[in-house]
Amino acid sequence: MISNRSLQWVSGLSSLQYLDLSDADLSKATDWLKVTFEHPSLLELHLSACNLEDDPSPISVNSTKSLVVLNLSENNFSSVPMSIFGLHGLVSIDLSGNSLEGPILDYFRNIPFLEVLDLSRNSLNSPTPNSLFSLNHLQFLNLSSNEIDQDISEILLSLSRCCLDCLESLDMAHNDLFGHLVDQLGHFKNLAHLSLAGNNISGPIPLSIGELSSLKFFDVSENQLNGTFPLCFGQLESLETLNLGFNLLEGVVSETHFSNLTRLTTLEASQNRLRFEPNSSWIPPFQCRIIKLSQWHLGPKFPRWLKFQKNLSVLDISEAGNSGILPTWLLNLSTQFEYVNLSWNQLTGGISYLNVREIVDLRSNRFTGPLPRVFPTLQYLILSNNLFSGPLFELICNSLREGPMECLAIERNLLSGEIPDCWNHWRGLGYLNLENNNLTGKIPPSLGHLNLLVLNLRNNGMFGELPSTLQLSTSLIMLDLSDNHFSGSVPAGIGDKLSKLEILSLRSNNFDGHIPQKICQLQSLRILDLGHNNISGAIPKCFSNLSAMANKGNQNTYMFQWSSISTNNFFCLRALLVLKGRQDVYSTILGLVTSICFSTNRLIGEIPKELGSLVELRSLNVSRNLLIGNIPDEIGNMKLMESLDLSMNQLTGEIPSSFSNLNFLNHFNVSYNNLIGQIPTSTQLQSFGNLSYMGNHLYGPPLTKNRSTNRTPTDVANNGSRSEGSNVNWLYVSIVLGFVMGFSGVVAPLFYIRSWRHAYYRKLDHIGRKLYMSLGYYG
Known part of the structure; x- marks a missing residue:
């Protein structure tokens, strides 16, 4: 067992040449530096992420020591350990990911054979000494993630005065030094690898980039570079990888930009505003394996020059303005296609x-047309938002599978028929989205045998009770069956078996019965929507056990884990939710939403005060039920509440004064209850209009000024219709007058005029017969 207090045991390994203790906690091993640096035979030392800190008592190391590779990355150093500069034989130093600050020490000149220096992800912020550039054998220099403030031209002029014939890679990522850097790059004739990715670099790409005749790898992606795509790229005959993606480049790209790039194998420049419309007869000089030009303007015709890319494996030309029928040669181009993204274009026609x-x-x-057949090893099939039609049977039942399909997304199409019951060879499927189609029938039992994480069948025409096999999908984190015609009781097994469930939406169906108590066992549940059903009974008091809605800071959700790993960044989870009085799609912030909706059912009894313990709840909607009693004062504990709808019930009493704690409310509705009293003042409640309070016996801002001392709740109920000293209730007078007018204008003629009465009954009989025949036909 490795001691975390001492590394003295290393001294006994006299022939040791390679030592890697990365990720071991050596924060208490105060002798690590003396033991390792003075070891007689050690060649490589890797102590990455060991919680090492500055050594207050540096040692003096003999220059004959053999150490050549030193990795101290991802530790807690605030300065470079001085003892390093006694190791004259070092070839590689990695101090990335520390907290280095101040100057880059002048002592680097004592390490004449240094080839790799990585000082990335630090806070270095003072001039770089000229001695750094006397490293004649330097092959890799990385100053990334620093805050060097010296003029980069001065640094590079010093570099040009030294003989760095072996320099192959220069990485100054995460510094805003690009413009000055490239102006001097002509001095580095052997530079082969240049990466400045993932910074805040701005400005245009300098023309002097074309002087790097040996450059093979060039990556400045994920910056803020603007201007045009320089023609000088056409001079880089050795270039193999070019990545300009996720910048602000714009303008026209011509064939000349690629004239001499005969060795190019990777072309990535997505997420820019570039236009490329070569001559229709243009044949590229390169054979790329990867082409990613998303958000370029390549249309309107499909790029014919892609036909000549015989080695193409990855193609992304999404959002490229392409229209027309997809050419047949594309998908017959190669048997080596791994990834094809043609999304967000205007492509038409069928795909077989x-x-x-x-x-x-x-x-x-x-x-359009039927769903295509797919390659047996396909893992992700995303056909959403098209006009594909017909049944699922051919794709699901007759597709040969040689590997697990992880994602099947065919939502927002015109699919019809039933979901076939042949999912047994889709056991690896994790994401199934068939929402917004015309599917009918019941959920097939075999679907429940999959190890699904997401099942979305929203807005179809499906019916029947939920199969018991659905409870076998114990990995489900999202189940959305809303806007169908499902019936029966909400299965208690959902709460008993689906312990990872975070989103449960059964909205707008025909479910009846009571809310099962076992739903309270869903500790990860964040969104529960049972609205618009026929559910009766009381709201269970055990909802206080829903810990994901009750525990502050509970963000370690299965939803986030699956979205970041399993979907591989191709898309994220999305759900259609009714929050804040409107229906919206939530995706990127879905994991932050917490909501309960029981609206439009037949729930009775009081609102449980236990709901007040759900302090992380953002939205609560129990409107349009038969709830009675007072509004629980404990709801005021839900300080993060943004939307609260208690309207159209039979609630009584006053609005609790604790509602003054609800400072984040932006949707509030208690209309059409039997509430009385003054609306709590000096609170968020004054920001809502009259519609939020109408149909009650409330007063005070924002409705009216405070009532006068001689008015009673009955006076408030009359809303001022009865003036002081008057005993006439004009409401009753108007009712009587309406009855008299209605009787004399409609009922009386039918009673006294025989011909009218017969004609009226004949008409009713005719309508009844037509209705009966219609119901009999369709039944």
């Missing part, structure tokens, strides 16, 4: 077969 091994994303086009 998708010859892609792993990922296909064709969402948001206008593809």
Whole structure:
């Protein structure tokens, strides 16, 4: 067992040449530096992420020591350990991911054979000494994530005065130094690898980039570079990888930009505002394996030059303005396609077969016809928001599977028929979204045998009771069956078996019975929507056990874990929720939403005061039920509440004064109850209009000024219709007059005029016969 207090045991290994203790906690090993740096035979030392800190008593190391590779990355150093500079034989130093600050020490000149220096992800902020550039054998220099404030031109002029014939890679990522850097790059004739990715670098790409004749790898993605795509890229004959993605480049790209790039294998420049419309007869000089040009303007015709890319494995030309029928040569181009993304274009026509091994994303086009057959190893199939029609049977039942399909997303199409009962060979499926189609029938039992994480069948025409096998999907984190015609009771097994469930939406169906008590066992539940059903009974008091809605800071959700890992960043979870009085789609912030909706059912009894313990709840809607009693004062404990709807019940009493704690409310409705008294003042409640309070016996801002001392609740109920000293209740007078007028104008003629009465009855009989025949036909 490795001691975390001492590394003295290393001294006894006299022939040791390689030592890697990365990720071990050595925060209490105060002798780590002396033991390792003075070891007679050690060649490589890796102590990454060991919680090492500055050594207050540096040692003096003999220059004959053999250490050549030193990795002290991801520790807590605030300055470079001085003892390093006695190790004259070092070839590689990695101090990335520390807290280094101040100057880069002048002692680096004592390490003449240094080839790799990584000082990335630190806080260095003072001038770089000229001695750094006397490293004649330097092959890799990384100053990324620092805050060096010296003029980079001065640094690079010093570099140009030294002989860095072996320099192959220069990484100054996370510094805003790009413009000055490239102006001097002509001095580095052997530079082969340049990465400045993931910074806040701005300004145009300098023309002097074309002087790097040996450059093979160039990556400035995820910055804020603007201007045009320089023509000088056409001079880089050795270039193999070019990545300009996620910047602000704009303008026209021509064939000249690629004229000499015969070795190019990777072209990534997505998320820019560039236009490329080469001559229709243009044949590229390169054979790329990866092409990603998302959000370029490549249309309106589909890019014909792609036909000549015989080695293409990854293609992303999404949001590229392409329209028309997808050419047949594309999917017959290669048997090596791994990933194809043609989403968010205007492509039309049918697709019979998708010859892609792993990922296909064709969402948001206008593809028609039946669903395509797919390659047996396909893992992700995303066909959302198209015009595909017909049944699911051919895809689900007759597709040969050689590997697990992880994601099947065909929502917002025109699919019809029943969901087939042949899912046994789809055991690896984790995400199934068929919402917004025309599917009918019941949920097939075999669907419940899958290890699904997400099942979304919202807004179809499905019916019947939920199959008991659905409770076998114990990995489910999202179950959305809303807007269908499902019936029966809400299965108690959902709460008993689906312990990871975070989203449960059964909204707008025909479910009846009571809310099962076992739903309270869903410790991870964050969104519960049972609105618009026929559910009766009382709201269970045990809802206080829903810990994901009760415990502050509970953000370690299965939803977030699956979205970041299983979906591989191709899309994220989305759900249609009714919050704040409107229906919206939530996706990127879905994991932060907590909501309960029981609206439009037949719930009775009082609102349980135990709901007040759900302090993380953002939205509560129990409107349009038969709830009685007072509003629990404990609801005022739900200080993060943004939407609260208690309208159209039979609630009595006053609005609790504790509602003054609800400072985040932006939707509030208690209309059409039997509430009385003054609306609590100096609270968020004054920001809502009259519609939030109408149909009650309330007063005070925002409705009226405070009532006068001689008015009673009955006076408030009359809303001022009865003036002081008057005994006439004009409401009753108007009712009587309305009855008299209605009787004399409609009922009386039918009673006294025989011909009118017969004609009226004949008409009613005719309507009844038509209605009976219609019901009999469709029944």
